[in-house]
Amino acid sequence: MILLFFSGFAVFLYPFLSNAVNNFHDQFVIDKFEKEYSLLNKKQKEERLKKIEIENKKLMADNKLTNVPGMGLMEDPFSTSPKNNGDVGERYLKKHLFGAVFIPAIKVSLPLFDETNDILLDNGATLLQGSSYPIGGKGTHSVITGHSGLPDKRIFTDLDKLKKGDMFYIDVLGKRLAYRVEKFQVVLPTQLNSLKIVDDLDQVTLVTCTPYMVNTHRLLVTAIRVPYAKRESVKQIDQTKNYLIIRLICFSLMIVLLFILAIYKIKRIFIYYRSATMLYNLAFTVQENQKPLGGVTYYLSKSKVDYKKRNMEGKLYSISDEQGCVSFIDIHGGKYYIYTTSKKTYPVVIGYVKSLKKKNLSFKIKKFKDNKIKIF
Numbered sequence: 036m037i038l039l040f041f042s043g044f045a046v047f048l049y050p051f052l053s054n055a056v057n058n059f060h061d062q063f064v065i066d067k068f069e070k071e072y073s074l075l076n077k078k079q080k081e082e083r084l085k086k087i088e089i090e091n092k093k094l095m096a097d098n099k100l101t102n103v104p105g106m107g108l109m110e111d112p113f114s115t116s117p118k119n120n121g122d123v124g125e126r127y128l129k130k131h132l133f134g135a136v137f138i139p140a141i142k143v144s145l146p147l148f149d150e151t152n153d154i155l156l157d158n159g160a161t162l163l164q165g166s167s168y169p170i171g172g173k174g175t176h177s178v179i180t181g182h183s184g185l186p187d188k189r190i191f192t193d194l195d196k197l198k199k200g201d202m203f204y205i206d207v208l209g210k211r212l213a214y215r216v217e218k219f220q221v222v223l224p225t226q227l228n229s230l231k232i233v234d235d236l237d238q239v240t241l242v243t244c245t246p247y248m249v250n251t252h253r254l255l256v257t258a259i260r261v262p263y264a265k266r267e268s269v270k271q272i273d274q275t276k277n278y279l280i281i282r283l284i285c286f287s288l289m290i291v292l293l294f295i296l297a298i299y300k301i302k303r304i305f306i307y308y309r310s311a312t313m314l315y316n317l318a319f320t321v322q323e324n325q326k327p328l329g330g331v332t333y334y335l336s337k338s339k340v341d342y343k344k345r346n347m348e349g350k351l352y353s354i355s356d357e358q359g360c361v362s363f364i365d366i367h368g369g370k371y372y373i374y375t376t377s378k379k380t381y382p383v384v385i386g387y388v389k390s391l392k393k394k395n396l397s398f399k400i401k402k403f404k405d406n407k408i409k410i411f
Contacts, residue, residue, distance in 0.1 A: 051286055052283075052286040052287070052289075052290060053186075053187035053188075054187060054188055054189055055279070055282050055283040055286045055287075056283060057187060057188045058144070058279040058282070058283065059279065059280065059283045061144060061145055061146055061159060062144060062276055062279060062280070064128075064132070064146045064159075065135045065144065065145075065146055065206075068129075068132050068134075068135075068146070069135075069206070072208065072209060073209070080208065080209060083208055084170065084208050087168040087170060087208070088168075088170065090168060091167050091168055091170070091172065091175055094165070094166075094167055094175075094232065127154070128146075128148070128155075128158055131148040131149050131150060131155055132146055132147070132148055132149075133147060133148070133149045133207060133208060134146075134147040134169070134205060134206045134207035134208065135147050135205070135206045136159075136160045136179060136203065136204075136205055136206075137203060137204040137205075137206070137271075137272045137275060138197070138201075138203040138204075138241075138275075139202065139203070139204075139271035139272065139274065139275045140196070140197055140198070140201040140202070140203075141193040141194070141196050141197060142193075142275050142278050142279065143189075143190075143191070143193070143203075143275070144272070144275050144276055144279060145159045145160045145181065145190065146158065146159035146160070147159065147160050147161070147162065147169075147179065147205070147206075147207070148160070148161045148162065149161075149162050149168075150162060150164050151163050151164060151180050156180065156181070156182050157182070157185075157188075159181070159190070160179050160180065160181040160190065160191070161179065161180050161181070162177060162178070162179060162180075163178035163179070163180050163242070166178035166230065167232065168207065169205045169207050169212065169239055170207055170208065170210060170212075171210070171212050171237055171260060172237060173234070173235055173236065173237055174232055174233075174234050174235070174236075174237075175232065175237050175238070176230060176231065176232045176233065176236070176238045176239070176240065177205075177238070177239045177240070178230050178239075178240050178242055179205075179239060179240070179241050179242065180241075180242045180243065181194075181241070181242075181243050182243065182244070183243045183244050183245070183247065184244070184247050184248045184250070190243075191241065191242075191243035192243075192247070194241055194243050194254055194256055195245065195254055197216055197219075197256055198216070199216055199217060199218075199219075200215060200216060201215070201216045202214065202215055202216075202261075202268075202271070203216070203239075203241075203258065204268050204271075204272060205239065211263060211268065212260060212263065213260065213261050213262065213263040213264065213268060214239050214258035214259065214260055214261065215258055215259060215260075215261045216256055216257075216258045217257055217258055217259050218255075218256075218257040219254070219255070219256055219257075220254075220255040220257070221245060221252050221253070221254055221255075222252060222253055222255060223251075223252060223253070224252070224253055227253070227255075229255060229257065230255075236259060237259065237260035238257060238258065238259055238260070239257075239258050239260075240255050240256065240257045240258070241255075241256040241257075241258075242254070242255055242256075306368075306388055306390070306391055307368070307369060307370065307388065309368075309391060310367070310368020310369060310388040310391060311367050311368050311369055312367070312368075313367070313368050313391070314365045314366065314367060314368075315365075315366060315367070315368055315388065315393075315394060315395060315396045316362065316363065316364050316365070316366075316394060316395050316396070317335075317362065317363045317366060317371070317373075317386045317395065317396040317398065318360060318361065318362040318363070318395065319360075319361055319384060319398055319410050319411065320358065320359045320360050320361070320410070320411055321355050321359040321361060321381075321408065321409070321410050322359055322408070322409045322410075322411075323407055323408050323409075324407050325409075326359075327355075327357060327358050327359030327360075328355060328359045328408070329354075329355050329356055329357045329358070329359055330354060330355060331354065331355045331361075331375055331377065331381065332352055332353075332354050332375060332376070332377075333352060333353050333354070333355070333361050333373050333374065333375055333384070334346075334347050334350040334351070334352045334373070334374055334375070334376065335350060335351040335352065335353070335363055335366070335371050335372075335373055335386075336350050336371065336372050336373075336374075337369055337370065337371055337372070338372070339372060341372065341374075342372040342374040342383055345374065345375075345376045347376050351363065351366070361373070366396075368388040368391075368396070369387075369388070370385065370386070370387045370388075371385070371386040371387070371396070372384075372385060372386075373385070373386060373398075381408060382400045382401060382408060382410055383400070383401040384398050384399075384400060384401075384410060385398060385399050385400075385401060386398045387399075
């Protein structure tokens with residue numbers, strides 16, 4: 036029964052711990068990317084930025100974003116169920132990694148990849164092909180997609196908890212941009228007209244499946260760019276990162292404590308059944324007002340019901356001597372309740388095997404209010 040409980044509790048904790056570990060890995064990936072990018076020289080950085088600026092200008096000339104899912108040139112990014120893609124290799128992920136998404140209101144910090152497919156969706160947030168690269172500027176509209184409802188990664192699962200006015204931040208190629216949530220829509224996968232570019236707006240729309248685990252519709256969270264407040268953004272992002280690290284530590288400690296507790300319980304069960312084949316002695320002394328208390332009959336039982344009902348029929352008993360000593364000789368190991376049937380209330384003594392190597396049972400006193408009577 037105990038093993039079943041611990042197994043069930045471990046299974047219950049798995050998704051939370053797995054998600055915490057994946058979040059920690061995401062932070063490692065983001066930090067590594069940012070460090071490597073910072074080592075590039077100025078010319079390399081300018082070349083990368085210029086390349087995606089050219090792509091954004093092409094979109095403006097191409098009828099303001101017409102090649103999005105449900106609009107003719109590409110299928111819905113969530114149309115296939117997420118599957119285990121195995122280890123695709125760090126090189127592939129590194130090739131497509133170009134930034135990060137931070138959503139402090141729902142404690143999200145994710146790597147951002149430059150295209151959408153099953154593999155990349157399983158590893159973070161992705162830029163939908165045909166939408167603007169999120170480098171800012173009027174006449175841009177970036178569409179960033181992420182899974183929800185995965186058993187081991189939350190990604191965009193909590194996107195529906197955002198509120199109008201919440202902020203999120205996007206880091207791309209050394210630039211950090213701030214966006215404020217303005218609009219929510221729930222649409223069919225084919226109803227994505229709102230993802231088009233608007234001439235005078237700098238927009239980002241976060242997209243995920245909804246309802247949770249049903250996934251028949253798409254949740255669109257659209258935000259507009261606002262001035263970047265460095266101090267506030269750094270504070271919020273650091274709080275998010277710290278929260279994710281602390282959560283991993285807490286869940287890890289819970290697993291370790293659970294493991295230690297399980298080992299302890301298994302050890303106690305082993306001692307209990309093994310001691311049942313061995314003989315022990317149990318002795319303790321009773322005092323009242325610091326004087327030995329003799330002539331009190333104590334009964335020994337393995338049943339908790341017996342001591343509550345003060346049942347003495349067929350029970351082994353011992354009468355305290357002039358020194359107040361109560362002893363039971365050569366009894367089998369296990370857990371015992373030692374009690375009296377006197378009208379006067381005496382403490383209940385619980386005897387148990389602490390170690391197989393000891394010849395005497397250990398004992399403890401059940402909570403007792405009368406300070407005049409002592410048992411030791």
